[in-house]
Amino acid sequence: MTSALQKNRPGAAFPFDNSYVGLPPHFFAAQAPTAVAEPWLIKLNEALAAELGLDVEALRRDGAAIFSGNLVPEGAQPLAMAYAGHQFGGFSPQLGDGRAILLGEVVDGSGKRYDIQLKGAGPTPFSRRGDGRAAIGPVLREYIISEAMFALGVPATRALAAVTTGEPVYREEVLPGAVFTRVAASHVRVGTFQYFAARGDTDGVRALADYVIDRHYPALKEAENPYLALFEAVCERQAALIARWLHVGFIHGVMNTDNMTVSGETIDFGPCAFMDAYDPATVFSSIDQHGRYAYANQPGIGQWNLARLGETLLPLIDADPDSAVEKANAMIKSYGERFQAYWLAGMREKIGLAGEEDGDLELVQALLSLMQVQGADFTLAFRRLSDLAGDDAAAPAFAAGFREPDTSGAWLTQWRERLSRDAQTATERAIAMRSVNPAFIPRNHRVEQVIKAAVEDGDFSLFEALLSVLSKPYEDQPGFAAYQEPPKPDERVLATFCGT
Numbered sequence: 247m248t249s250a251l252q253k254n255r256p257g258a259a260f261p262f263d264n265s266y267v268g269l270p271p272h273f274f275a276a277q278a279p280t281a282v283a284e285p286w287l288i289k290l291n292e293a294l295a296a297e298l299g300l301d302v303e304a305l306r307r308d309g310a311a312i313f314s315g316n317l318v319p320e321g322a323q324p325l326a327m328a329y330a331g332h333q334f335g336g337f338s339p340q341l342g343d344g345r346a347i348l349l350g351e352v353v354d355g356s357g358k359r360y361d362i363q364l365k366g367a368g369p370t371p372f373s374r375r376g377d378g379r380a381a382i383g384p385v386l387r388e389y390i391i392s393e394a395m396f397a398l399g400v401p402a403t404r405a406l407a408a409v410t411t412g413e414p415v416y417r418e419e420v421l422p423g424a425v426f427t428r429v430a431a432s433h434v435r436v437g438t439f440q441y442f443a444a445r446g447d448t449d450g451v452r453a454l455a456d457y458v459i460d461r462h463y464p465a466l467k468e469a470e471n472p473y474l475a476l477f478e479a480v481c482e483r484q485a486a487l488i489a490r491w492l493h494v495g496f497i498h499g500v501m502n503t504d505n506m507t508v509s510g511e512t513i514d515f516g517p518c519a520f521m522d523a524y525d526p527a528t529v530f531s532s533i534d535q536h537g538r539y540a541y542a543n544q545p546g547i548g549q550w551n552l553a554r555l556g557e558t559l560l561p562l563i564d565a566d567p568d569s570a571v572e573k574a575n576a577m578i579k580s581y582g583e584r585f586q587a588y589w590l591a592g593m594r595e596k597i598g599l600a601g602e603e604d605g606d607l608e609l610v611q612a613l614l615s616l617m618q619v620q621g622a623d624f625t626l627a628f629r630r631l632s633d634l635a636g637d638d639a640a641a642p643a644f645a646a647g648f649r650e651p652d653t654s655g656a657w658l659t660q661w662r663e664r665l666s667r668d669a670q671t672a673t674e675r676a677i678a679m680r681s682v683n684p685a686f687i688p689r690n691h692r693v694e695q696v697i698k699a700a701v702e703d704g705d706f707s708l709f710e711a712l713l714s715v716l717s718k719p720y721e722d723q724p725g726f727a728a729y730q731e732p733p734k735p736d737e738r739v740l741a742t743f744c745g746t
Contacts, residue, residue: 259304259312260362262321262350266432269457270450274325279315279347280368280378282423284412286310288706289389289713291406294429298354298406305407313407313427315347315367322349326370330444331437331504332554334538339444341437341504342372345380348433359461361433362406366425381421382410383697384516386709388426390696391515394688394716400490401483402512404429422701431511434458436555437504443558451558462509473562474573481552481581483510488548489588492541493596494684495521495624499531501539501547503554519739520687522732524617524624530690530739545585553578595682596628597661598635598675600668609664616657620648623732628683634658635665636676684719686729688712690739 266274287310295302311317318324326343333341347370349362365388366380385408395402411423434454442450459466459476469475487510491498498505499517507513517531526542534540539547556574564570593610594602617627627647633640641658645651670678696712699705715726723729733739 259301259308260319260321260350261299261352262319262323263353263359264321264323264350265359265457265461266327266348266351266361267323267325269453272328272450273454274327274348275342275371276324277326277347277370278318278324279364281316282314282411282413282425285314285316285425286410286412287313288386288408288410288424289405289709291393291404294404294406298352298360298429300352309407310409313364313409314411314425315364319349324349326372327433327438328372328441329435329437329504330441331435331502332440332551333500333502333504334534337440337444340372340441342441343370343433344373344376345370345378346428346433358431361428361430363428363430363433364425365428366411366423377415379411379413379415379423380426381415381417382424382700383421385424385426386697386700387518387693388428388515390688390693390709390712390716391518392428392512393713394719395496395512397717397719398494398684398687400494400496400512401487401510430507430513431509432458432461432507433513434461434508435504435513436506436508436551437502439508439555439558440503448561452562455559455562458508471563471573473559474564474577477552477556477559477563477574478577478580480508480510480555481577482584484548484552485581485584486510486588487512488545489585489592491544492589493592493682494687495524495541497521497528497530497539497541498544499529499534499539501544501551503551506548506551508555519690521624522689522738523621524614524627526614526618545582545589548585549578549581552581592682595678597631598665598668598670598679600670600675600678603664603667605664609660612660613657616648616653620650620653622647625684625687626730626732629680629685629730632676632679632683635679636672681720685722686715686719686726688716689729689731689733691733691737692729694739 290305290309292302295305308317312319324347326347328342330339331341346363346365347367351359351361353359369378389405389408392402392405396404406429407427409425413423414420415423439451439454455473455476459472463476463479466472466475497519505514519530521528521541528541529537556578560570563573590607594606599606630644630647634644645654648654692712696708699708715729
């Protein structure tokens with residue numbers, strides 16, 4: 247007899263149009279999620295579901311079963327992707343989705359294709375003795391950070407849903423289990439290319455490159471050298487992305503090559519964090535003992551990762567090895583120039599400059615140096631500078647952000663002198679600055695408060711409140727002013743941890 251649930255299988259909930267499963271079989275392993283005991287839907291991102299053309303009503307009804315992996319919707323073709331990667335500089339030839347399962351792909355109303363992936367849905371052939379599960383803390387962190395990045399305007403994967411499983415997971419302690427549903431432009435990584443290159447599988451690299459061009463860069467099919475053009479396009483997107491990270495004080499934490507997408511989205515929010523007091527050497531990841539992925543190192547690590555991608559593409563770029571290396575190196579060099587241009591353009595916006603002058607870089611660097619020496623909060627300093635751009639009465643609030651308030655005066659004099667040669671009115675400048683300098687970021691101590699309430703008390707009210715505040719990061723929201731404040735000394739988060 248057909249059960250009511252089977253009869254109402256949400257076939258219309260996901261209009262799947264799967265393409266990755268059409269690649270050669272060694273690109274992935276077919277893998278269904280493992281059922282859990284008692285799933286409960288924490289959160290469904292209904293706005294995102296609607297944007298993707300999903301059946302929101304069906305997801306409200308069956309979301310706990312679907313997003314836990316208990317109910318595989320019609321049209322899904324679950325699989326775990328194969329990839330390799332450099333992890334903290336050391337190469338692992340086989341990693342793969344050890345606790346993530348790609349359900350399938352959907353195409354939204356504008357024709358953009360997106361992956362729907364479950365994280366924490368059980369073991370796969372790539373789990374390397376792991377349980378394939380996730381604890382509730384990393385799931386809530388990824389939901390919060392990915393949606394905050396979206397609201398901040400930083401390209402990132404999105405959060406579609408989070409569920410509890412009703413089962414424990416065993417880490418350093420016993421924790422409630424959960425599953426996160428991630429939406430991505432794709433999950434193809436630098437490490438995906440490395441997987442095939444490490445095996446000498448040039449045909450596999452070519453098939454993957456052709457797939458990426460078709461999916462993400464279709465205009466490149468007409469290029470004189472499509473594979474070199476692909477490498478250039480990925481370098482361009484990563485330069486722009488990492489510059490945006492620095493503009494909002496974001497520290498990824500694990501910039502391994504398997505955590506860098508070729509689509510140019512931020513992915514894998516494990517031990518990531520947003521900086522409070524400005525210090526370019528800031529590291530939060532508990533596993534980054536030597537500061538490889540510190541805030542200021544991220545642009546250089548991006549270049550290093552892209553060099554690894556370039557190595558995989560050499561046989562496609564040119565049949566002559568020396569010529570291929572020369573062409574790839576030119577792109578790697580151009581990445582640095584592109585990053586610097588993106589970063590400086592964004593920093594000009596952050597301090598209110600509409601035009602360009604030769605001394606702008608030095609003006610920006612002088613402010614950052616002052617902020618570092620004086621322990622100024624990165625986010626608040628730029629937000630208060632935005633206020634000061636439109637109202638001189640805001641000067642004391644800006645100065646108060648420095649240990650020695652009087653030290654800001656000399657820089658402000660230089661800044662005002664530079665603004666006197668800019669075309670904007672004070673009102674225009676203040677509005678423009680407030681659109682790029684957020685009032686709210688996902689402060690680490692706030693995220694930890696959310697996780698603690700959920701783990702210890704099953705209380706998700708702080709989670710909902712934080713999500714609401716972070717959905718409008720550039721608005722003042724007077725009723726939530728406390729969310730702007732940096733942590734008190736006893737609230738500081740000194741380390742964040744990987745979700746595995």
